[in-house]
Amino acid sequence: MDKSILRKRNENDGQEKQIVGINQRRFRQKLAEYKRTPGSLILLILVYLSAILTIASIGFLLVYVLVKGIPNLTPELFKWEYNSENCSMLPALINTVFMTLLSLLVAAPIGIFAAIYLVEYAKKGNKIVGIVRITAETLTGIPSIVYGLFGMLFFVTTLKWKLSLLSGAFTLAIMVLPVIMRTTEEALLAVPNSYREGSFGLGAGKLRTVFKIVLPSAVPGILSGIILATGRIVGETAALIYTAGSVAVVAENVFSSTRTLSVHMYLLSKEGFHTNQAYATAVVLLVLVVLINFASDYIAKKFAADGINSGR
Amino acid sequence: MQKFKEVFMHIVFLTAAFVSIAAVALICVFLFANGIPAMKEIGFGRFLSGEVWRPSNELYGIxxxxxxxxxxxxxxxxxxxxxxxxxxxxxxxxxxxxxxxxxxxxxxxxxxxxxxxxxxxxxxxxxxxxxxxxxxxxxxxxxxxxxxxxxxxxxxxxxxxxxxxxxxxxxxxxxxxxxxxxxxxxxxxxxxxxxxxxxxxxxxxxxxxxxxxxxxxxxxxxxxxxxxxxxxxxxxxxxxxxxxxxxxxxxxxxxxxxxxxxxxxxxxxxxxxxxxxxxxxxx
The missing domain is CATH 1.10.3720.10 (MetI-like)
Structure with missing residues (x-):
């Protein structure tokens, strides 16, 4: 503290004057300055107010849903058979797992392979790369209801898969494809070139280098992207209503119509008779999504911290 | 054999990259092919600027x-x-x-x-x-x-x-x-x-x-x-x-x-x- 305060003797009256570094001022000094510049004070207040409002709105939502929902989490809600009395969410929960796995089974290989092409194979200035990037960006911006319409027209009607797990999974796979592509691309780009050069230097071919050297070092980044995609799939409703349907029974095969947890939640709250059960479902959905989000963040951070530097 | 594998996988990767292009193309084709004829039948003007939406009376203004x-x-x-x-x-x-x-x-x-x-x-x-x-x-x-x-x-x-x-x-x-x-x-x-x-x-x-x-x-x-x-x-x-x-x-x-x-x-x-x-x- 003392170091930053310059003491300077004023030559006229011999008094000592303090010059304080701007980042070292005390609260009272700041207050005095704000009195001189009320405009700045108003801006400061507005900034803090907005930040508080943002946190308050999300905090209120979380607390409200949790407080209302947790007391309603009864064993009734986890019965194997759904009926309109117990509103069991278990079938929907299991279907959500099926839906997630099936969508990722389609989207993950395609997304990862596409990213490999963009990063490892495409030469600089390749026209395909530009087009792929633009289309991926377009896919990111398309709202889920448009995916739902497309899925209904293409998978359900044209391919005659009917309302089914499969139609829903393929629709969602297209929806999360750009997420997986982008995160994988970033993860691959973060792998230092010296790894590749080392591998080539030892006589490995391109393919071997990609699969044995580059991909393993990029796994955490790719994984974090896949988990992010899982979050999108679990939370999706609009794209599924007219592709996967709303049958509340555990799917027997990929061609049976199913409802996922989000769709279940929507239908419950739309009916309006089962508000308590809807709260409980919201809690489960919220907790799932929170866990998924933090897992993705955690892995991404760990990757940034020690993924590559630890030297595989 | 090794050479074949390299070329084969190169093609696989390239195909994967084309999937997102194909997806956008398919979405466009299917939406427009199913939507435009209806717009034509209703009339572009009446569809886009019609103020009444009453499907039971065949009135489709969005x-x-x-x-x-x-x-x-x-x-x-x-x-x-x-x-x-x-x-x-x-x-x-x-x-x-x-x-x-x-x-x-x-x-x-x-x-x-x-x-x-x-x-x-x-x-x-x-x-x-x-x-x-x-x-x-x-x-x-x-x-x-x-x-x-x-x-x-x-x-x-x-x-x-x-x-x-x-x-x-x-x-x-x-x-x-x-x-x-x-x-x-x-x-x-x-x-x-x-x-x-x-x-x-x-x-x-x-x-x-x-x-x-x-x-x-x-x-x-x-x-x-x-x-x-x-x-x-x-x-x-x-x-x-x-x-x-x-x-x-x-x-x-x-x-x-x-x-x-x-x-x-x-x-x-x-x-x-x-x-x-x-x-x-x-x-």
Whole structure:
């Protein structure tokens, strides 16, 4: 503290004057300055107010849903058979797992392979790369209801898969494809070139280098992207209503119509008779999504911290 | 053999890269092929600017829904942009490190919460609130705007924050050295320099708001008529599709798909604006 305060003797009256570094001022000094510049004070207040409002709105939502929902989490809600009395969410929960796995089974290989092409194979200035990037960006911006319409027209009607797990999974796979592509691309780009050069230097071919050297070092980044995609799939409703349907029974095969947890939640709250059960479902959905989000963040951070530097 | 494997996998990777192109092409083809004929049958003018939507009488005018989408989105922006931008400024320039570490994950969590949960929250909290405050049926344009305003916050915050952080520190220091206060330096030099990045964030927010479906359906009232007031119900294009697709047939069904086409065109325009702005800035 003392170091930053310059003491300077004023030559006229011999008094000592303090010059304080701007980042070292005390609260009272700041207050005095704000009195001189009320405009700045108003801006400061507005900034803090907005930040508080943002946190308050999300905090209120979380607390409200949790407080209302947790007391309603009864064993009734986890019965194997759904009926309109117990509103069991278990079938929907299991279907959500099926839906997630099936969508990722389609989207993950395609997304990862596409990213490999963009990063490892495409030469600089390749026209395909530009087009792929633009289309991926377009896919990111398309709202889920448009995916739902497309899925209904293409998978359900044209391919005659009917309302089914499969139609829903393929629709969602297209929806999360750009997420997986982008995160994988970033993860691959973060792998230092010296790894590749080392591998080539030892006589490995391109393919071997990609699969044995580059991909393993990029796994955490790719994984974090896949988990992010899982979050999108679990939370999706609009794209599924007219592709996967709303049958509340555990799917027997990929061609049976199913409802996922989000769709279940929507239908419950739309009916309006089962508000308590809807709260409980919201809690489960919220907790799932929170866990998924933090897992993705955690892995991404760990990757940034020690993924590559630890030297595989 | 090795050579064959290399070439084979190269082709596999290339094919995977083409999937996203194929997906966009397929989406365009299927939507337009199913929507345009209906528009033709109804008449482009009567479809886009018709004010009456009454499928039982073969009247398909989606003007109320276009207006509805625009109004609700505008409302969401009026609420979401100032709060989001100021929060982004807080995060980038005002926030102590300790608070940042807590706030940042919360905001990214906000982006991950499913829209049904937002919608349900709106239904249980905002709708009764509006009903009590204004003495009207709580399913109004105002309710939908507030809810969407909250929902687009994380988008606007994260893009704006990145844009503000990308501005070189020199700008800020220069203003400070000239005697401006911290707030003045931030608001008059840093924020204007991040303008196009912030615009990109807002446009992304517009895309989110206009495409949002489930949350809007649950709070907006969904009356199929021209919206005539902040405290009246409104139906958006997205809501129209989900509400009626379940039982629609023939021309009615095709008219709903055509509604999707109009929405899709809106989104394409927004995407285009976004990528133009993004090129102009370093995000």
């Amino acid at each position: 003007w109320p829904f276009i207006l509805g989408s625009i109004y609700v989105t505008a409302g969401a922006l009026i609420i979401g942009v100032p709060i989001g931008l100021l929060t982004a400024i807080f995060l980038a320039k005002f926030c102590p490190k300790g608070i940042y570490k807590i706030m940042k994950p919360i905001i990214s969590l906000m982006a991950g919460i499913p829209s049904v949960v937002y919608g349900f929250f709106g239904m249980c909290v905002l709708v009764p609130l509006v009903r009590r405050l204004f003495g009207v049926n709580g399913n109004t344009m105002l309710t939908a705007s507030i809810l969407l305003g909250i929902m687009i916050l994380p988008t606007i915050i994260s893009v704006s924050e990145t844009a503000i952080r990308a501005v070189p520190d020199k700008y800020y220091q220069g203003a400070l050295a000239l005697g401006a206060t911290h707030e003045r330096s931030v608001f008059l030099t840093v924020v204007p320099a991040a303008k196009s990045g912030i615009m990109a964030g807002i446009i992304l927010g517009v895309g989110r708001a206009i495409g949002e479906t489930m949350a809007v359906i649950m709070v907006a009232g969904n009356q199929p008529k021209v919206p005539d007031g902040l405290l009246k119900g409104v139906r958006t294009m997205t809501a129209n599709i989900v509400m009626e697709m379940g039982y629609a047939a023939d021309l009615h069904r095709e008219a709903l798909i055509a509604t999707g086409v109009v929405l899709f065109v809106f989104i394409l325009i927004i995407n285009l604006l976004f990528s133009i702005l993004k090129r102009r800035t370093v995000l």
